[in-house]
Amino acid sequence: MKNLKKILALALAALCVFAFAACGSKSSLTVEQGKLIMATNATFPPYEFYEGDKIVGIDAEIAGLIADKLGLTLEIADIEFDSIIPGVQSNKYDMGMAGMTVTEERKAMVSFSDSYAKGVQVVIVKEDSAIVSLDDLKGKKIGVQQSTTGDIYASDDFGEENVTKYANGNLAVEGLKGGKVDCVIIDNEPAKAYVKANAGLKILETSYADEDYAISFNKQNTELQEKVNAALKELIADGSVQKIVDKYISAQ
Ligand code: ARG
Secondary structure: OHHHHHHHHHHHHHHHHHHHHHHHHOOOOOOOOOEEEEEEOOOEOOOEEEEOOEEEOHHHHHHHHHHHHHOOEEEEEEOOHHHHHHHHHOOOOOEEOOOOEOOHHHHOOOEEOOOOEEEEEEEEEEOOOOOOOHHHHOOOOEEEEOOOHHHHHHHHHHOHHHEEEEOOHHHHHHHHHOOOOOEEEEEHHHHHHHHHHOOOEEEOOOOOEEEEEOOEEOOOOHHHHHHHHHHHHHHHHOOHHHHHHHHHHOOO
16 A cells, blocks of 8 residues: 555655656747847837838848848738837847847846847037037937837936937837937938938037947747858858848948
């Protein structure tokens, strides 16, 4: 009787182990089989923006080539910039790709691919602005895109009370044009695109901060991170990434 109980207990334990193992191995490479779902915020030319109803740009095209290499179909979700990291953390999306700067704070929340591009934070002002250098920004009203590094640095350096946070870069530039803010701090390439699209604006000669852009992943999904890194390496080595960058950046 005692033995039977022991055997039963052992059998039960073994069953539990199998059940757990089965659950553990269920996890697949991506959230939805066969798809690579990229979260972005498509108000950020030339990295991601709309051409008609299609999201195009450097990030969109690089992601397309990565998906091809992985045998997956790319799907792009256009969401608020500050929803990208939470969405990747909760496995709603496979990866975040949005001209996103690698920072220590973000590295605590998600893992990053190797860097595929460099960014610089710059200052956009009106052509006739009295602001000529970074020192002139003290006490001025600064417009930024909410939760971007421009927002974080400006709030640190010039005081949160002087920083107006807009949902996206377009709206920040509208704020500058309408005189609601005295300048906009944002990444250099989008800044060039905004200045080109809006008369009467210019970019200050002095740049504010240098950064690396990378793709973000759920910390648990090291398999996807490794596969994307391997694909990215090949695409950088064979010149595909540079070709995409040239297409969008020299075309401006
Ligand atoms: N590089 C900046 C950051 O990581 C801004 C990125 C904004 N990207 C976008 N797609 N709206 O914070």
